[in-house]
Amino acid sequence: MSNYIGIRQEDKYALERRAPLTPRHVERLIRQKKLDIIVESSPKRVFTDEEYIKAGAEIATDLGKCSVIVGVKEIPVEHFEEGKTYAFFAHVIKGQEYNMPMLRRMIELKCNLIDYEKIVDEQGKRLIFFGHYAGMAGMINSFWALGHRLKEFGFESRLTKIREARHYHSLKEAKDDISAIGQLIAEYGIPHELRPFVIGFTGYGNVSHGAQEICGLLPVKEISPEKLLGLHHRKKLPDNIVYKVVFREEDMYEHVDGHPFDLNDYYTNPQNYRSTFEKYIPYLSVLINCIYWDKRYPRLVTKDYLEKLFQKGRPRLTVIGDISCDKEGSMECTLKATPIDDPVFIYNPNTRDIRMGYSGEGMLVMAVDILPAELPRDASEDFGDVLISFIKPIADADFSEHFDDLDLPRAIKKGLVLHNGELTPEFKYLEEFIK
Numbered sequence: 001m002s003n004y005i006g007i008r009q010e011d012k013y014a015l016e017r018r019a020p021l022t023p024r025h026v027e028r029l030i031r032q033k034k035l036d037i038i039v040e041s042s043p044k045r046v047f048t049d050e051e052y053i054k055a056g057a058e059i060a061t062d063l064g065k066c067s068v069i070v071g072v073k074e075i076p077v078e079h080f081e082e083g084k085t086y087a088f089f090a091h092v093i094k095g096q097e098y099n100m101p102m103l104r105r106m107i108e109l110k111c112n113l114i115d116y117e118k119i120v121d122e123q124g125k126r127l128i129f130f131g132h133y134a135g136m137a138g139m140i141n142s143f144w145a146l147g148h149r150l151k152e153f154g155f156e157s158r159l160t161k162i163r164e165a166r167h168y169h170s171l172k173e174a175k176d177d178i179s180a181i182g183q184l185i186a187e188y189g190i191p192h193e194l195r196p197f198v199i200g201f202t203g204y205g206n207v208s209h210g211a212q213e214i215c216g217l218l219p220v221k222e223i224s225p226e227k228l229l230g231l232h233h234r235k236k237l238p239d240n241i242v243y244k245v246v247f248r249e250e251d252m253y254e255h256v257d258g259h260p261f262d263l264n265d266y267y268t269n270p271q272n273y274r275s276t277f278e279k280y281i282p283y284l285s286v287l288i289n290c291i292y293w294d295k296r297y298p299r300l301v302t303k304d305y306l307e308k309l310f311q312k313g314r315p316r317l318t319v320i321g322d323i324s325c326d327k328e329g330s331m332e333c334t335l336k337a338t339p340i341d342d343p344v345f346i347y348n349p350n351t352r353d354i355r356m357g358y359s360g361e362g363m364l365v366m367a368v369d370i371l372p373a374e375l376p377r378d379a380s381e382d383f384g385d386v387l388i389s390f391i392k393p394i395a396d397a398d399f400s401e402h403f404d405d406l407d408l409p410r411a412i413k414k415g416l417v418l419h420n421g422e423l424t425p426e427f428k429y430l431e432e433f434i435k
Contacts, residue, residue, distance in 0.1 A: 003035050003395050006066030007057075009042035012073040015166070015340040017046040017376035018130075018383075020070045020087070021391070025384040027055035033392045038066055046376040068395055070387070073370070077105040083420075085112040085399060090417065093117060094294055095433030103418075104434055110421030112399050118426075119390075119415035126206075127411055128386045130372035133379040134323055135210025135290060137165040137371040140174050142321030143214075145344045145366050146286060148358045149318050155191060158184050165374035166340050174375075175217060182218040189239035196231055198243040198283060202252065202300060202330070203290035207323055211288050218242045225251040228283050245280075252277045252300060270296045278305050281317060288321040293330040300330045306349040306363060318364065325369045337369035 007026075010016040021029070021037075029035045037057040041049050049059045063069050064081070071088040080086070086106070090113060092099045106113055116128045140162065147159025158181045168174040190197050199215055201208050222244045223231065231243065250261045253273045266273050275298040281287070289300070301320070309315050322331045333347040335354050345367075346360035347353075358364055372379040390412050397408050403419050417427045 004066045004068070005029070005035055005037050005391060005395055006063035006069040007037065007039045007052075008063060008069055008071040008075065008079075009040040009045065010072055011076065013340075013370055013373065015044075016073060016370060016373050017044055018072045018373055019045055019047055019376075019380045020072055020387055021384045022380050023047055023051040023055040023057075024381070025388045026052060026057050028388065029391055030056040033395075035392065035395055038063055046380065068391075070391070074099060074102060077102050080105055080109050080111055082109040083111065084109075085114065085394065085397075087114040087116065087394070089117060090115040091117075092417065092430065092433075093427070095430060097433070100434055103430070106418055107421045107423075107434070111418055112416065112420065113418035114394070114412060114415050115417050116387075116415065118417065119411050121411060128383065128390075129206055130379050130383055131206035132210035132213075133372035133375050133382070135207040135212070135371075136171065136174075136214050137374040138207075138321050138323035138366065138368070139211040139214035139288060140165040140168075140178070141343055141366050141368065141371070141374070142211075142286060142288060142319055143178065145321075145358055145364055146319045149364045150194075152359055153314075153318075155194065164343065165371070168375070169377075171375050171378040175214070178214060178217040185242070186219040186240050190242070192239070194285065195239060196237050196241075196243055197285045198228065198231070198245060199286045199288065200228075200245045200247060200280065200284045201288045201290060202247045202277075203292070203324075204246055204248060205290065205292075208246070208288075208290035211290060211321070211323065212244070212246070215242070215244060215288075220244045222246070225280060228280060232283060245284075247277070247280070251280075253298060270298070274298050275300050277301070281305070281309065282315065284317050286319045286321065287317060289324050289331050291324055291330055293324055293326050297330070299332050302332045303349065303352055306333055306347070307352075310349045310362070320363060320365045322365055322367045323371060325367045331365070331367075333363060334365055334367045336367070338367045340368055340370065340374060343368045 007021055026037045038060050039052040039057045040063055041059050041061055068085045092103050119128050120126050141164055143159050144162045144164050147157045150157040162177055219241055221241050225245055225247055228245050249263055254276050256272055256274050277300040320331055322334045325337050342356055343366055344358050345354040345356045345365055346362045347365050348362040393409050416424050423430055
């Protein structure tokens with residue numbers, strides 16, 4: 001066993017600036033837990049090498065001395081070393097094809113893999129996540145995109161004052177800008193042609209809560225999905241209110257045989273359900289997609305539906321902020337994930353192709369797949385506040401022991417995908433994907 005902990009540089013994305021542990025966390029681990037921390041030098045990390053040196057860490061160009069290495073995103077296959085323990089977002093639990101070579105390499109090298117996504121409590125609730133910041137950055141970007149799209153349509157919106165999330169030094173700066181716009185909306189109202197202005201949120205987890213937090217900086221009134229359907233028939237509505245609707249599973253799906261909706265049955269047998277979401281789409285101005293989705297589940301917005309919708313003229317729905325960002329997933333028009341520095345495209349429902357930017361005929365889609373990286377300082381601080389409590393137990397664990405005898409916190413053991421190169425019991429199902 002070794003107490004050397006390595007913090008690797010992030011090299012999957014050019015604009016990935018997050019860190020799993022900040023200099024503040026490193027200083028605590030060194031002083032209070034007597035751990036040796038080696039930080040791989042990085043010119044782009046939001047925290048400088050000098051900040052980590054001041055915290056007591058060693059800066060190096062490789063992490064060869066470390067038995068435990070923590071990061072944020074996936075690690076290139078050539079960087080793994082035999083028998084070491086790695087903690088990062090592995091993106092393998094769905095059997096993601098693009099990450100199976102990485103998983104196979106870790107198996108060959110008899111590595112230990114701790115996947116943050118599967119570190120959960122006894123109720124299965126995730127403990128370490130960036131989802132809240134994905135929601136906040138996604139909502140900021142969606143407001144930015146909305147402002148520019150409305151300008152394309154001839155509306156000089158105050159939203160054009162909002163910058164992309166990546167251009168703010170801190171979350172507070174972004175919130176201050178949006179709060180100021182919220183005050184202007186409250187005072188001067190929303191153009192008649194855009195009323196009622198409705199923002200819909202699919203899902204109610206960490207991502208959705210983050211997006212709703214930013215949305216709440218505007219003068220917002222929440223209504224139910226049922227009331228949304230009748231909202232446009234009301235003759236008198238306030239002119240300075242943004243309406244918010246949060247859609248849960250029972251609002252978006254129904255059993256194909258007419259049975260009452262059952263949440264547990266939906267997750268167990270999604271093939272027996274179909275989407276009913278299309279009935280809400282004509283009444284939404286902005287759609288923020290925050291749900292978990294894989295190929296077993298029905299889509300919410302299909303290409304066929306968008307083609308029919310646009311045949312009636314330009315729809316009320318102006319922006320889809322696809323924070324979930326599953327390629328051709330619940331939002332089938334998300335043909336690709338977008339990079340931080342080119343975050344939006346226009347999906348043309350007639351030609352079914354895309355054009356980058358916010359100009360053109362069709363639906364504007366924001367689909368950045370590493371949104372928390374746009375708020376790197378705030379996101380890293382919150383993430384590290386949780387991760388720090390697990391670092392010492394991971395460093396002290398004897399991974400040569402049998403899986404059943406491993407002395408690890410239960411939550412970490414739940415997230416252990418590989419133990420000495422072997423899939424742990426909960427993840428044996430991945431064998432079919434590895435093959």
